[in-house]
Amino acid sequence: MKILIAIDGSAHTQKALDYLARHRSMFVEGNELVLVHVCVGVPGHVTRHLSKGLVAEYYAEEIAKVIEPVEAMLAKLGITGYAIDSRHGHAAEEILKSALAVGAEMIVMGTHGHGIFGRALMGSVATKVVASTDISVLLVQ
Secondary structure, three states, X not given: OEEEEEEOOOHHHHHHHHHHHHOHHHHOOOOEEEEEEEEOOOOHHHHOOOOHHHHHHHHHHXXXXXXXXXXXXXXXXXXXXXXXXXXXXXXXXXXXXXXXXXXXXXXXXXXXXXXXXXXXXXXXXXXXXXXXXXXXXXXXX
């Protein structure tokens, strides 16, 4: 099974990764893991005034801040067979695009656990992903 794991560098991502590690026979062994990180896109009105190199450098730095600690954690756990998909834009949209692009059969995400009232007021990436896909989604709180 191909499992997409959405990572954002938060404590919620850490909980999702810890859950996968504790249940590695269920998620890791024999499965393909793809880590997806979505960096907030730089608005077009800003990029017009910056060089492409500077924008690319910004994205590389922001992605490294999230990916490198996750890679270190996975290395400590002996988990090596994974791919990384780095994107920029709207998180829910890009997570869904990534899941389709890699043929994911499950999406794993940490969630803030705001509850139904909080989601109704604020919305959430997890809520948008769950509502917009037929792919199984595991939310770790």
